[in-house]
Amino acid sequence: MWIxxxxxxxxxxxxxDGEKLERWGxxxxxxxxxxxxxxxxREHKGWAKPNAHYHRSSKGGGEWEFFDLPQxxxxxxRGLRFNLQPFSFKHTGLFPEQAVNWDWFSAxxxxxxxxxxxGDCVKVLNLFAYTGGATVAAAAAxxxxxxxxxxxxMVSWAKENAAASGLKDAPIRYIVDDCQKFxxxxxxxxxxxxxxxxxxxxxGRGPKGEIWKIEESIHSFVKLCVGVLSDSPLFFLINSYTxxxxxxxxxxxxxxxxxxxxxxxxxxxIGLTVSGNxxxxxxxxxxxxxxxxxx
Numbered sequence: 001m002w003i004x005x006x007x008x009x010x011x012x013x014x015x016x017d018g019e020k021l022e023r024w025g026x027x028x029x030x031x032x033x034x035x036x037x038x039x040x041x042r043e044h045k046g047w048a049k050p051n052a053h054y055h056r057s058s059k060g061g062g063e064w065e066f067f068d069l070p071q072x073x074x075x076x077x078r079g080l081r082f083n084l085q086p087f088s089f090k091h092t093g094l095f096p097e098q099a100v101n102w103d104w105f106s107a108x109x110x111x112x113x114x115x116x117x118x119g120d121c122v123k124v125l126n127l128f129a130y131t132g133g134a135t136v137a138a139a140a141a142x143x144x145x146x147x148x149x150x151x152x153x154m155v156s157w158a159k160e161n162a163a164a165s166g167l168k169d170a171p172i173r174y175i176v177d178d179c180q181k182f183x184x185x186x187x188x189x190x191x192x193x194x195x196x197x198x199x200x201x202x203x204g205r206g207p208k209g210e211i212w213k214i215e216e217s218i219h220s221f222v223k224l225c226v227g228v229l230s231d232s233p234l235f236f237l238i239n240s241y242t243x244x245x246x247x248x249x250x251x252x253x254x255x256x257x258x259x260x261x262x263x264x265x266x267x268x269x270i271g272l273t274v275s276g277n278x279x280x281x282x283x284x285x286x287x288x289x290x291x292x293x294x295x
Contacts, residue, residue: 003280004099008245011077014044014276020058024084024092025057025075029053031090032062035282044276054090061089074164077102079115080136081164083157093131093157097270097283098199101237102137106197106234108290109141112194121171122234125186125193127179127200127225132158134197134237135172136165144171146193150204152176178210180221183228192230198222199239214242226257231259236289239270250287263291 008064012023013028015036021044022029028046030053030101032271051069054151057060064086072085084092088089092274105124112122124143126135131154135147140171149155162172179198186193200221204212230238236258247267254265271280 001271001280001282002100002104002286003271003273004097005273006103007077007099009077010096012272012274012281013046014042015042015274015281016042016047020281021046021050025073027069027073029069029092030054032056033281047103050151052086054086056090065187079165080140081161082131082133082136083160083164094133095130095283097272098239101239101286102134102268103289104288105134105197105235105237106137106141109138109143109195112234113142122195123193123230124195124197125183125225125228127183127196127198128156128204129158129197130199133159134199136162136167138195138197139167139170139172140165144173145177148175148177148179148182150176150178157204179209180212180217180224181210183221183224187224187227191220191228193228194230194232194234195236196225196229196233197237197239198225202242214240215244218245222253222257229261232291233263234291238287239284240286241284245285247285247287250285254287254289258289260290261291263289265289266285 009025011023011193012020013023017039018032018036019030019283021031028050030050051067053065054062072083074081082094109122121144124138124145126147129135129147135145135158138145147158155176200214202214251265251267269282269285271282273280
């Protein structure tokens with residue numbers, strides 16, 4: 001398992017009975033987590049007095065109960081700053097477990113920037129890019145990033161995160177569009193990228209009502225995205241929060257479609273350490289392809 005264990009402003013304090021107790025900077029939240037199938041004693045004092053609690057409804061969805069939480073606040077990771085706020089379906093605008101992937105591809109980008117020694121920039125395409133955690137991490141490492149998401153609100157949030165991280169003037173291109181249609185146009189235009197990051201939802205709709213179902217669409221979409229890569233790509237990252245897309249599936253998928261490039265594939269669950277007991281909470285899966293340079 002790949003574990004995001006270098007956070008200072010975030011931690012999972014405890015887990016029990018379908019919920020997790022988290023510290024986001026100075027604030028304590030209780031949120032549901034379907035992985036937490038155990039019932040243990042809630043001894044941490046944060047359970048009794050959180051700043052906010054998201055309650056899951058038996059009819060689907062749920063709602064926040066607020067006690068003492070600002071409308072927006074920030075946390076940091078390795079010099080990057082992220083704006084947080086509670087919104088629909090328990091989310092805060094950031095997935096902290098993805099930091100383990102930020103560290104991985106940031107190292108690859110920095111190494112490639114040095115290798116190119118002032119030549120062509122490293123171009124990264126971030127699809128289903130949400131509020132831009134991966135975008136700001138890649139930009140901070142020295143890449144030129146194209147950030148694509150179907151939600152105008154999420155793209156605006158990503159711009160705010162970039163500005164908060166001192167990257168307002170970084171080479172980031174923000175696109176509000178259906179990801180598949182954007183990639184198709186880029187291929188027709190002859191635009192190529194050195195790396196692709198994708199965090200596809202299980203189900204979603206594009207800005208014009210386009211329907212996305214991950215089990216039906218992911219293979220053809222990955223195959224399409226391979227067509228937008230440069231002749232010597234740097235990496236390809238797929239994140240999955242869908243139960244059916246386990247690490248072995250992601251490994252097979254990348255191995256199948258990236259086979260014509262010289263590189264290696266790996267895939268694992270990603271997780272966060274629970275500080276109260278040292279155990280690790282699984283938080284999805286990631287598949288990685290990275291190049292093998294001969295020079």
